[in-house]
Amino acid sequence: MNLARPLQALPHDQLGRPLRxxxxxxxxxxxxxxxxxxxxxxxxxxxxxxxxxxxxxxxxEALVRGFAAVGVHKLRLTGGEPLLRKRLPELVARLARxxxxxxxxxxxxxxxxxxxxxxxxxxGLHRITVSxxxxxxxVFRAMSGGRGEIAAVLDGIAAAEAAGFTxxxxxxxxxxxxxxxxxxxxxxxxxxSGHVVxxxxxxDVGTCNGxxxxxxxxxxxxxxxxxxxWPLRALxxxxxxxxxxxYAFEDGAGELGFVSSVSAPFCGxxxxxxxxxDGRIYTCLFAGDGHDLKPALEQGEAALAAHVAALWSRREDxxxxxxxxxxxxxxxxxxxxxxG
Ligand code: SAM
Ligand code: SF4
Ligand code: SF4
Numbered sequence: 199m200n201l202a203r204p205l206q207a208l209p210h211d212q213l214g215r216p217l218r219x220x221x222x223x224x225x226x227x228x229x230x231x232x233x234x235x236x237x238x239x240x241x242x243x244x245x246x247x248x249x250x251x252x253x254x255x256x257x258x259e260a261l262v263r264g265f266a267a268v269g270v271h272k273l274r275l276t277g278g279e280p281l282l283r284k285r286l287p288e289l290v291a292r293l294a295r296x297x298x299x300x301x302x303x304x305x306x307x308x309x310x311x312x313x314x315x316x317x318x319x320x321x322g323l324h325r326i327t328v329s330x331x332x333x334x335x336x337v338f339r340a341m342s343g344g345r346g347e348i349a350a351v352l353d354g355i356a357a358a359e360a361a362g363f364t365x366x367x368x369x370x371x372x373x374x375x376x377x378x379x380x381x382x383x384x385x386x387x388x389x390x391s392g393h394v395v396x397x398x399x400x401x402d403v404g405t406c407n408g409x410x411x412x413x414x415x416x417x418x419x420x421x422x423x424x425x426x427x428w429p430l431r432a433l434x435x436x437x438x439x440x441x442x443x444x445y446a447f448e449d450g451a452g453e454l455g456f457v458s459s460v461s462a463p464f465c466g467x468x469x470x471x472x473x474x475x476d477g478r479i480y481t482c483l484f485a486g487d488g489h490d491l492k493p494a495l496e497q498g499e500a501a502l503a504a505h506v507a508a509l510w511s512r513r514e515d516x517x518x519x520x521x522x523x524x525x526x527x528x529x530x531x532x533x534x535x536x537x538g
Contacts, residue, residue, distance in 0.1 A: 208268055208269040208507075209268055209269070209506075209507040209508075209510040209511045210510075210511070211481075211510055211511060211512070211513035211514065212511075212512065212513060212514040213465075213466070213513075213514060213516065215466075215467070215468060215469055215513075216269055216469055217265075217268055217269050217270060217469060217471055217506070217510045218269055218270060218271060218272060218439070218469035218470070219270065219271075219272040219273075219274075219439075219469050219470040219471070220262070220265050220270045220272070220273050220274070220470070220471055220472075220473065221274045221276055221470060221471070221472045221473070221536065221537055221538065222258070222261075222262070222273060222274070222275055222276065222472075222473050222537075223276050223277055223278060223280075223472070223473065223474050223475045223535065223536055223537040224252075224258070224275055224276070224277060224278075224280050224283040224286065224289065224475055225246065225252065225277045225278040225279065225280060225282050225283040225475050226245070226246035226252075226277065226278045226474065226475045226476075226534060226535050227245060227246030227247050227277070227278045227279065227282055228245075228246070228277060228278040228279040228282070228307070228534055229279055229282060229307075229309060229310070229345055229346075230279065230307050230309070230342040230343055230345045230346050231342065231343025231344070231345055232331070232341060232342055232343055232371075233341070233343060233373075233376070233407065234371055234373055234400055234407050234409075235403075235404070235407065235532075235533045235534050236343070236406070236532075236533075236534045237343065237406055237407060237408075238343040238344065240406040241406065241534075246278055246475075246534075251475075251476045252475045252476060253475065253476065253477045253492075253495075255285075255288065255289050255292060257477065257492075257495055258289060258292075258293070259289075259292045259293065259296070260495060260498070260499045260502065261473065261477070261491065261495055261499075261502060262293055262296055262299065263296055263499040264495070264499040264500070264502030264503040264506060265471070265502075265503070265506060266296055266297065266298035266299055267298070267499065267500070267503040268503050268506050268507045268510065270298070270299070270471075271298055271299060271300050271301065272299075272300075272301040272303070273293060273299050273301065273302050273303070274302075274303045274304065274305060274327075274537075275289075275290070275293075275302075275303070275304045275305070276304070276305045276536075276537025276538055277305075277306075277475075277534070277537055278475070278534055278535075278537070279306065279307055279309070279310070280304060280305070280306055280537075281306050281309075281310040281311060281314055282310070286314065286318070287314065287317040287318050287320070287321040288321070290302065290304075290318055290321035290322060290323050291321040291322055293322075294321060294322025294323070295322070301324055301325070302322065302323055302324045302325075303323070303324060303325040303326065303327065304318065304323055304325070304326050304327070305327045305329065305369075305537065305538060306326065306327070306328060306329070306354075307328070307329050307342070307346065307351070308328040308329070308330065308350070308351035308354040308355060309346055309347070309350045309351055309354065310350075310354070311326070311328070311351075311353075311354025311355070311357060311358060312350065312353040312354045312356075312357040313357075315354065315357040315358040315360070315361040315363065316357070316360075316361040318361070319358075319361040319362050319363060323363075325363070325365075325366075325367075326358050326363050326366050326367075327366065327367040327368075327369055328351065328354065328355060328358075328366055328367070328368050328369070329368075329369045329370075329371075330351055330368050330369070330370060330384070331370050331371055331372075331373075331377050331380065332348070332370075332377045332380040332383075332384070333348065333380060333383045333384050333387050334348075334380060334383065335347070335348045335349070337376075337377055337379070337380055338351075340376070341376065341377055355368075355393070364392060365392055365393060365394060366393040366394070367393070367394050367396055367455075368384070368388055368393050368394065368395045368396065369396050369398055369457075370384055370395060370396070370397050370398065371398045371399075371400055372397050372398070372399070372400065372415045372420065373400045373413050373415075374400075374412065374413045374414065374415050375413065376413075378415055381397065381420060381423065381424065382423075382424070382427055385424065385428070385454065388452075389428070389447060389451040389452060390451045390452060391452070392452060393452075394452065394453045394454060394455060395454050395455075396442050396454065396455035396456065396457055397417065397420050397454075397455070397456050397457070398457045398459075399414055399415070399416065399417060399456075399457065399458050399459060399460040399461060400413055400414045400415070400460070401459055401460060401483075401533075402460075402484075402521070402530070403483055403484065403530055403531075403532070403533040404530055404531065404532035404533050404534075405529070405530060405532070406532060411460075414460050414461075416458070416460070416461045417443065417456035417457075417458040417461060417462070418458075418461065420456065421445070421456060424454070428447050428448070428449065428451070429447075429448040429449070430445040430446065430447060430448065430454075431445065431446045431448055432444070432445055433445060433446055433453065438467055439464070439467035439468070439469055441457050441459075441464055442455035442456060442457050443455060443456045443457075443458065443462075459518050460518070460521070463516075463518030463519045463521075464518070465515070465516035465517070465518050465519045466516075466519075468482075468515075468516075471506075471510070472536040472537065473491065473536075474488060474531075474535050474536050475535075477490060477491045477492045477495065478490050478491065479491050479506065479509060480531055480536050481509070481510070481513045481515050482513075482515030482516075482517055483517070483530075483531075483533075483536065483538075484515075484517035484518070484527065484530045484531075485515065485517075485527070485530070485531055486527050486528075486529035486530060486531065487529075487531075488531065489509055491505065491506070494506075
């Protein structure tokens with residue numbers, strides 16, 4: 199049976215949303231300690247380095263086949279830092295062959311990309327997003343918790359270009375008082391390169407980052423600031439559920455985007471599930487608890503698919519729309535465990 203072509207109707211959740219998109223963490227360790235995600239004073243240096251609890255490549259492949267059978271066609275590999283997972287290109291090659299997965303992407307901090315970009319391309323990876331919060335070396339280093347060097351990330355981006363990746367997404371989380379002054383320099387650097395810088399509102403994910411709404415810089419504020427320097431024109435979204443609002447530079451120097459999950463929630467179009475490196479599914483970025491998929495996975499991909507369909511059918515998450523409501527869940531899974 200071809201599991202990518204299901205015989206029965208694909209599941210919809212309680213709010214009528216299908217499951218289209220899977221974000222899969224391949225590791226919960228990271229070589230950075232970004233303050234908004236994994237602050238160095240809260241997360242020990244050796245966090246996540248024990249590989250025993252991680253899904254194996256065989257398990258990941260079966261899991262993705264099961265998700266493809268219930269409608270997932272977009273797959274993004276993430277972490278922690280996914281490039282720390284040994285033999286990642288080998289895994290990419292296995293996942294790229296799965297029927298139904300027509301978009302295979304990776305989100306990385308880029309620090310280890312220079313050495314791996316070509317192998318990832320040859321393995322069949324389609325797209326890369328690089329997280330990059332500053333272009334100034336000192337600010338970049340501070341944003342990474344004192345671990346990262348901007349030169350290594352820029353080398354990684356150059357290697358990705360040389361390997362044939364085009365139109366990279368460059369994601370920047372803007373945190374008031376930390377890297378606001380990097381917004382225009384980042385655009386100055388990438389304008390005209392064909393890559394798309396996207397500014398992400400700082401979110402109240404997890405609990406260890408000590409988030410405060412005062413540290414959020416809204417997309418509207420940023421857009422006005424940017425437009426005062428380079429006039430912008432709004433672009434149509436390309437498909438329903440596209441998370442970034444897109445703009446073009448009027449002078450033809452390309453595109454930029456804003457992801458506004460705090461100021462303009464998009465739960466109504468959220469078709470995404472997340473799976474942690476130890477095989478737990480989270481149906482919302484702000485979920486407190488996940489469900490362990492390993493027992494179903496042990497019974498094979500068809501059993502996994504049926505289990506996921508049942509879980510998805512019960513889903514009613516819409517945290518960003520009810521943020522601030524006393525009924526909104528307060529316990530949130532950490533971002534570095536489910537990868538953004
Ligand atoms: N380590 C990889 C990286 O940084 O690209 C992949 C995992 S990281 C958790 C994925 C994305 O989540 C990054 O783009 C990061 O900036 C974003 N992120 C982490 N914490 C965040 C927060 N509190 N608010 C908004 N985005 C956040
Ligand atoms: Fe690591 Fe990415 Fe989190 Fe930064 S955002 S600490 S690079 S997982
Ligand atoms: Fe999706 Fe949850 Fe984010 Fe809403 S808050 S868009 S349901 S992940």
